[in-house]
Amino acid sequence: MKKFTALEKKQETALKSLTLIGYLEGTSFLLLLFIAMPLKYMMDIPEGVKYIGMAHGMLFITYIIILIGSAIKMKMPLWAIPAGVLGSLLPFGPFIFDHLLKKNLQENVSKEA
Numbered sequence: 001m002k003k004f005t006a007l008e009k010k011q012e013t014a015l016k017s018l019t020l021i022g023y024l025e026g027t028s029f030l031l032l033l034f035i036a037m038p039l040k041y042m043m044d045i046p047e048g049v050k051y052i053g054m055a056h057g058m059l060f061i062t063y064i065i066i067l068i069g070s071a072i073k074m075k076m077p078l079w080a081i082p083a084g085v086l087g088s089l090l091p092f093g094p095f096i097f098d099h100l101l102k103k104n105l106q107e108n109v110s111k112e113a
Helices: 006-043 049-074 080-089 094-113
Strands: none
Touching: 006 049, 006 080, 006 094, 049 080, 080 094
């Protein structure tokens, strides 16, 4: 069983938090784009945009805050924060960013070993 130092544990926790909020934010964005917006404009049901939009806005702000905090704790590469912000503005972006970040971090761990 691998023992983590306090720093490694904080980094692991930061990555898990970023992954979770990224998936939630990305899912809320997809729900907003592909369910709530069509309901509003095609079927004249605006309530979905109101509630999903509010949830998405709160998740977006939380994602940005956790992204910055995680970048500091994990000592992410310089490209990570702008890429994470850009990813949060694009459909499926948080999922792609998460994959690329984990791939990059895994490569860095492999190089160090």
